[in-house]
Amino acid sequence: TPKWWFGMLLHGDGCLTVRAPRYIYVATNGAHVSPYTNWVNAATNVVAAFQQSGPGDVILVDSGRYFLTNTLVFNSSRGMALRGVNADCSTILDGCFTARCIQVSYGVNPTFENLTICNCYSNEGGAGAKMKGGTLINCLFTNNRTGYGAGAGVWLDSTTCRVENCRFIKNFSPNSGGAGVVVLSGMPTITDCLFSNNIAQFGAGVSLSQGGILMRSRVVNNRATSWAGGGIYVAGDGAQILNCEIRGNASVDQAGGVYLGRGYLRNSLVAENIASNSAGGVYASWVLTND
Numbered sequence: 001t002p003k004w005w006f007g008m009l010l011h012g013d014g015c016l017t018v019r020a021p022r023y024i025y026v027a028t029n030g031a032h033v034s035p036y037t038n039w040v041n042a043a044t045n046v047v048a049a050f051q052q053s054g055p056g057d058v059i060l061v062d063s064g065r066y067f068l069t070n071t072l073v074f075n076s077s078r079g080m081a082l083r084g085v086n087a088d089c090s091t092i093l094d095g096c097f098t099a100r101c102i103q104v105s106y107g108v109n110p111t112f113e114n115l116t117i118c119n120c121y122s123n124e125g126g127a128g129a130k131m132k133g134g135t136l137i138n139c140l141f142t143n144n145r146t147g148y149g150a151g152a153g154v155w156l157d158s159t160t161c162r163v164e165n166c167r168f169i170k171n172f173s174p175n176s177g178g179a180g181v182v183v184l185s186g187m188p189t190i191t192d193c194l195f196s197n198n199i200a201q202f203g204a205g206v207s208l209s210q211g212g213i214l215m216r217s218r219v220v221n222n223r224a225t226s227w228a229g230g231g232i233y234v235a236g237d238g239a240q241i242l243n244c245e246i247r248g249n250a251s252v253d254q255a256g257g258v259y260l261g262r263g264y265l266r267n268s269l270v271a272e273n274i275a276s277n278s279a280g281g282v283y284a285s286w287v288l289t290n291d
Helices: 046-052
Strands: 023-026 058-061 064-067 072-074 081-084 091-094 102-104 111-113 115-118 129-131 134-137 140-142 154-156 161-164 167-169 172-177 181-183 189-191 194-196 199-202 206-208 213-215 218-220 232-234 240-242 245-247 258-260 264-266 269-271 282-284
Touching (some): 046 058, 046 072, 081 115, 154 161, 172 181
Parallel strands (some): 023 058, 058 081, 091 115, 102 129, 111 134, 115 140, 134 161, 161 189, 172 199, 181 206, 189 213, 206 232, 218 245, 232 258, 240 264, 258 282
């Protein structure tokens, strides 16, 4: 028994240890030698590196296409960063239309950066990523699809979620809303993003169904196929659209640009949107603040 503890006062877990984060490497030309601690011995697939990782670790992924057949589930034992090494998003995670790419549990805040996430599928929603925490930085979501759920690109379900400088292009939610991004709870922030050529029943670019803040973003050329909000659908109390460009969107019913059932639209450009029924630009059924 060590003698040094006499007179020492411990607050909390006396067995607490500090674990230094590790860097885990992935490259298509790696030697795939566990534990993948350098580029020479890098894992050749993301799943193997992910299974090797623990809390706080950083997975660095070189340029190339990596196929996923299982969802990467980030929970308390896997909270970490997953980063492509190049800012051009040439690190591609391909779901092969068989799996959701990323799922983040409550209480975990991983960071995802410089990734292209494509060809993902989920019947219930959140095909590219279903996030109850975490941050997306400089990622591209394209060609993702849901069956009956919302958010072919990303499903956000917590105020702790942040999306920054990302692009959502050609995602498809044929039976629900928010093909680019859907907000289901809380007030996550979506900043400096592009939403283009997404298709959904409503809110094809962005659906702020239960809240959220959309800032300094471009929502262009999206299409609602059966209801309202070709560009943006807003139904959450307190949801906000700030300093955005909403242009060239279309709806087969109402609100080619923005359907505003709740929330606020401020200091934004709404131009060249069309609707087959009413309100090519904005349909406001509750309150519209435009200053």
